[in-house]
Amino acid sequence: MSNINLIIEERPRNIGNFMVGRLLPFREKRMVGPFIFIDHMGPEDMQAGENLDIGPHPHIGLSTLTFLFEGNVMHKDSLGTEVEIKPGQVNWMTAGSGIAHSERTPGYLRDKAKTLHGLQIWVALPKALEEMPPSFFHADAEDLPQWETGGVAYKLIAGSIMDKTSPVPVFSPLYFLELKSKEQRTIKIGDELYGEAGLYILEGSIESEGATFGPKELLVAKDNSLCEFILNAGSTIYFFGGEPFPEERFIYWNFVASTYERIEQAKQQWRDQEFALIPGETGFIPLPPENDHLRYRI
16 A cells, blocks of 8 residues: 555746746645745746746735845844845745745846746744734754664754754744755665655655656655655655644635634735834835635634
């Protein structure tokens, strides 16, 4: 019997002037543990004058995790944070009761050719912390736990697993773990996983129960304890997941909440421009039309 409960392929989505591959939410699987949204950005080659420009927009009820493979993004938010994220670093922004931010190509790169490639992830907050004060945390690449076992290089980007803990301040039991191998290796990780688990293949492939799975596929495990597969040479994969929440979640645009009422309140707050302003930014991305929004019942 197969241990793969679901196979999800990236679906193209347009986020303004940039195309991404969306992995979560999916109509048959809205969340994996507390992970509620995953976009694969790029790789996108941009010429001089072509830039990432995602203007001021709001979030509530979640933490965002940005992890780049290539390129640079300047993050600004309504807390006054102004941080350039580079490959291998982590930006962890917790929206809580509400935050606004922008994401743009840094000024010194705007007139140069460049490539942007990375993951943008949303992690829902536990119900008791949905209205916590907003915060921001940045981790350099060398701050993340990294080790090698059996010829496989591991990097723990967020959460706790395999007796390691990332410095990223998460708010529920979860893990976001990178595995890389130059040679073919058998991976037996089932005893380390907890809650719900997903596996995303960035490059290369894995073999499981007679089938081969390649880049841009996300696999959701049926039984974590049975998670065993072959990681082929030159592959990079990511395990993510953790303990699911007992309550349902709702998404509208950039808002996540455990009630529709809270989302409706956030929508009105953004229309009325009641979110705190971002220093150095003007304007804002308007609320999308009612017939063109992200809205899922989780």
